[in-house]
Each structure stands twice: as structure tokens, then as C-alpha cells.
Amino acid sequence: MDFDVTSRVEQRGVIAGMLLGHARRNGDNFFIQHPPQQRDYVEFKQCLLANLTRQGVKVCEQVTSEGDGWFRLQPKAMPLTRVLIQRLYQGDRRVIQRSFLDLLTPLGVAIWFLDRGTRTWKKRADGTVRSLEIVFKVNVPLAEAEAIATYFREVWQLRWGLLRGQRGYRLRAGSQVGRAFLTAIAPWVPACMLDRITPSYNGTATT
Structure with missing residues (x-):
């Protein structure tokens, strides 16, 4: 299933949904991790981010010290991501405010819920x-x-x-x-x- 993320509004909504979901901050960027059984979902996010950034997004397999496997993906840093992270985070903590929620689109909300x-x-x-x-x-x-x-x-x-x-x-x-x-x-x-x-x-x- 393909989703149109060419508009600025949709791009903001998708990234906002990911940041509210499983995304973890990495400086001015973010990364996402999912367990192996969600590989198809990881590939869905990979495709979305590749279309959004117009650059390839690699998926890496990682194993923790406890032996747990994860798929990790991190998009290329972009100005929009930096701005959204600054709006969502106060120091190291996420603070969800209405002004940030208003950036969400239906696709962003769907990702957040999933x-x-x-x-x-x-x-x-x-x-x-x-x-x-x-x-x-x-x-x-x-x-x-x-x-x-x-x-x-x-x-x-x-x-x-x-x-x-x-x-x-x-x-x-x-x-x-x-x-x-x-x-x-x-x-x-x-x-x-x-x-x-x-x-x-x-x-x-x-x-």
C-alpha cells in the first residue's frame, strides 16, 4: 500500500506520529526499533521514510546482550525532523502539547496507535x-x-x-x-x- 507523503503537511504528520510512537531521539534525529516478528511493519516505515526524505533508509539487524533481536532503522537527518524534535522535547523528556498534536494527520495517528x-x-x-x-x-x-x-x-x-x-x-x-x-x-x-x-x-x- 502506497501513501502520498509529498506534501509538507503529510510529512510533518508522519514524523510527528513516529515521534509519538516507538521512535527514540538520537540528537536532532531519531531511530526506530521493532522486534523480528514485525519485519513487514519495519519495511512499511522504511518505505515511508525513504519517500519522505527522498533518500535510502537502511534497516540494520541488532542483537542485545540478552540475546534479543531487533530491526533498527534511522532516516537521514533533515531540518523538519530537527524542528519537530525541538517542539516535542523539553531537555531529554517528551512533553506532548496540543500544538504538537495539531500537526498530526490521519496517517500519523494510525502509526502512533499501531x-x-x-x-x-x-x-x-x-x-x-x-x-x-x-x-x-x-x-x-x-x-x-x-x-x-x-x-x-x-x-x-x-x-x-x-x-x-x-x-x-x-x-x-x-x-x-x-x-x-x-x-x-x-x-x-x-x-x-x-x-x-x-x-x-x-x-x-x-x-
């Missing part, structure tokens, strides 16, 4: 589906979680609730909002990740 989101089904005793739950594992302070929830409410017309965890706050959506969100991002989800958003019994969950 990196940080989960979808689970609540089932009855007989095994049938009772409800859908979507959790955005943003793990941020309350003020940032509220800013994210406000963004989704005002821009996407979706009301997320907040969950407090050991590492910070997360966003949670039940069946109605969860289905609406997954439907909204579906056109921007690569084929290799469609199983994350299109279960065969998606329509059977109720609030």
Missing part, C-alpha cells in the same frame, strides 16, 4: 464477545493525557476516557468510540497490520 495502542475483547462466560476495549498506552502525566483526550474530542469527535497506571495516564475507549476510531484510521493502516483493527467479529461488540 505503535502504542492495543485492542482487546471482553468476552462472556460462553466465549461470545461482550465488548471492545481500545487502550492508547501513552503513559504521560495527567495534563498531557487531558491534552490528548481534548485533541481527539475536538478534532476527531471521539471521547476517550483516562486510565491511571504505574507509568502515567493512558487513554481508553469502549466499543462505540473504539469501533469509530478503528474505522477512521483503517484507510491509513498498512496491510501487514490490518489484523490489529479488523477482527472478523468487529460488529458483534456492544457497549
Whole structure:
């Protein structure tokens, strides 16, 4: 699946989504790591970044001291990336503000969710589906979680609730909002990740 990332708006949105997702800062640039079972997803990001930077993006295989394997990719440094990192980070810490969230495009939000989101089904005793739950594992302070929830409410017309965890706050959506969100991002989800958003019994969950 090919996505058009030639416009400045789309380029900002994609990089913003990656920075909010699994991207890790490396000075004025960033790198991304995924486990071997997500190789197709790594190649999707590799293609996006190559089209965006108009340069090749290498994928390297790495093994940690514990023996865990990872695919790592890092795009060439570019001015846009430097500006976005400066807007997202305060020192070494990410601080998510509404002005940064407003840079996101649907493709950027899809990448952010695929990196940080989960979808689970609540089932009855007989095994049938009772409800859908979507959790955005943003793990941020309350003020940032509220800013994210406000963004989704005002821009996407979706009301997320907040969950407090050991590492910070997360966003949670039940069946109605969860289905609406997954439907909204579906056109921007690569084929290799469609199983994350299109279960065969998606329509059977109720609030």
C-alpha cells in the first residue's frame, strides 16, 4: 500500500506520529526499533521514510546482550525532523502539547496507535464477545493525557476516557468510540497490520 507523503503537511504528520510512537531521539534525529516478528511493519516505515526524505533508509539487524533481536532503522537527518524534535522535547523528556498534536494527520495517528495502542475483547462466560476495549498506552502525566483526550474530542469527535497506571495516564475507549476510531484510521493502516483493527467479529461488540 502506497501513501502520498509529498506534501509538507503529510510529512510533518508522519514524523510527528513516529515521534509519538516507538521512535527514540538520537540528537536532532531519531531511530526506530521493532522486534523480528514485525519485519513487514519495519519495511512499511522504511518505505515511508525513504519517500519522505527522498533518500535510502537502511534497516540494520541488532542483537542485545540478552540475546534479543531487533530491526533498527534511522532516516537521514533533515531540518523538519530537527524542528519537530525541538517542539516535542523539553531537555531529554517528551512533553506532548496540543500544538504538537495539531500537526498530526490521519496517517500519523494510525502509526502512533499501531505503535502504542492495543485492542482487546471482553468476552462472556460462553466465549461470545461482550465488548471492545481500545487502550492508547501513552503513559504521560495527567495534563498531557487531558491534552490528548481534548485533541481527539475536538478534532476527531471521539471521547476517550483516562486510565491511571504505574507509568502515567493512558487513554481508553469502549466499543462505540473504539469501533469509530478503528474505522477512521483503517484507510491509513498498512496491510501487514490490518489484523490489529479488523477482527472478523468487529460488529458483534456492544457497549
